Amino acid sequence: MNVEIIDPRVDPEPTGWADFVNDRRLHPVWRHPLIRLEAWTARNPPLLAVVREHGRVVGGLQAMVCRSWSTGRFGPAATRRPARLRPRWAEVYLPLHSGYPAAAFHSGVDVRGAIREFERSLVHRVGPGLLGVLYRAMTDDLADAMSGPQRPHRVIDPAAVLHPPATVDEWRAGLGTDVRATVDAIDADPEVRTDVGAGRDDLDASELAALLNAHRARQDARAWAGGQRSRFAGLHLDTRSPVSPAYLDALLRRPNVLTRTYRTPTGRLLGFSTMITDRGTAAFHHWAAVSRVDGGRPGLHRHAYAQAVAQAIDLGSTELTAGRAMLDEKAALGFRDTRQLHTVAAPRPLLGDRRGPQAVHRETPRDTTGHIHRNRAGSVT
């Protein structure tokens, strides 16, 4: 098994990568052209690690190489000689699809071995300045493979999941009266015009990206005020970047991405949603709306979620996910299941260490869960 790490900004798509993404039915965020667009317009651009066995792609990871939480600069130009001594860390994370892990493997692969090989390759690629790797939003099985002695591990906000019932009526029957009333009111409101389609090329991505970034900033501020879980030592640590219009434009053009927009009769954009319409795992991907103080229409998100559920039922999807925020609101819309997600930190001295979590109990009697956030409980190691 070997791991090839490429910079999507300048390196061509690895041989066999598209087939791997197709075989694993990975969401569009794994497509090389989209990773490339994201990398060029990110503060902390991702590297793509391709795991091969006998030359065949059997897994992949996306790792953001982060320089700072507060940098106001995009990632350094790929053509420059990297500053190998500069302190940096890597986050295996999908910042634009945070309910899913940034690691995917074919079944039957030795995931633990692949992860450790990835870590060794990353150390070689980034250089002595690499402080460690943070595996964020990992599912149970992946987190288990990434865990080990002295690797802090904690449970983070879960992703909302809905297993679509057989019919829309069945789903509606489980909703509260106020939720149904909101959805029906927007359907009947002549001041709200909606249009929907897959693979859309008729939208102004700049307009949508501006709304999405404003919405994210508003949500972040609210989460920060509410004591969000990513808080650490009183610092606001955010390695994400604004969504670029070029990325959004390419995403919306994909045939398996359904985009719904809400506008006033005069054409003013009120909100939009995107949905990944895979038959296996569908995902309610992006949602953004104009705030109420700026003239937004309350309740649009409920309508958008309702339409997404109806679409998932039509498609016959086995599950529909809806991200990690506002779980109570999503539960009211039927997303009553959750998928447990974990964050595992691997400090530099342990990168490549093959020992598993069971070694913790053999070697260190103390509690090594070492919560990354001291004020949170919930370690599962």
Next chain:
Amino acid sequence: MWNSLAYRLWRAAYLRAVSSAFATVPLYRETWALHGRTDPVLVPGKTGSNGGALPADEVRRRLVDTAPLAGGSTEPDPARGLAFLLTRATQRPSHRLVVVVDAEVTRPPTGLPRGSRGCVLHPDAAASAGDEPVLREIVDTLRRGERVLAVGEDKNLDALSSALPAELPPPDRVPHHRIDRLTGGPFGLLHDPLLGYLGVLRDCGRWHVDRRRVHVRETTGGLAFTVLERTSPRLVDVLVGGGVPGEVHACPQHASPVIQT
């Protein structure tokens, strides 16, 4: 182009602006990383279109992406740069009142010399000759025997003059022109509603670029202007007036950059 120290400093300021825009401003990052640019080339192998310059309409449509990642204003200042060009435009050290008569200019010019005040007047208000506070202020200033300078398009300045009492001395006037409507003077300012004031017609009869605050270069899409002094909104290589072909020379009399369209 001339090879003076002033030119090298001008060029260095432009290169810094390009580098900063590529590293921090979403619009230029996206455009130049994905499509490329020239002079300087930032991503080898990509030349983009028009040397990486963007039409002013496109920049205006995407103003939200012209603020750096660290944050900043996305509101353009159409009166930017006026104060620094007035002395050369009028050949007077200062005026008591500077009035900009233009529908696009909504905020008074800043940075005027001590003792000068700036204000804006909508052309409709100038034409209506109603009880407009700015008109009253102009009349009062003229009655005190102090100088008033009016800046705007010719037709708007004419409307202002006709709205003032005939017994008063007329205000000084400097017309401003879009790049696609440059005239021969004798006075004039080069103006763009997005970038602000870009240059001035000097006594040599040539259109001089405000080289301390503005850079201009020739591209296949026309003359591309860069505002050097303002970082948000960051305006780099903007094809004003829809892209007007032209050349950049050194003025033989003043040894500073002039444009010829």
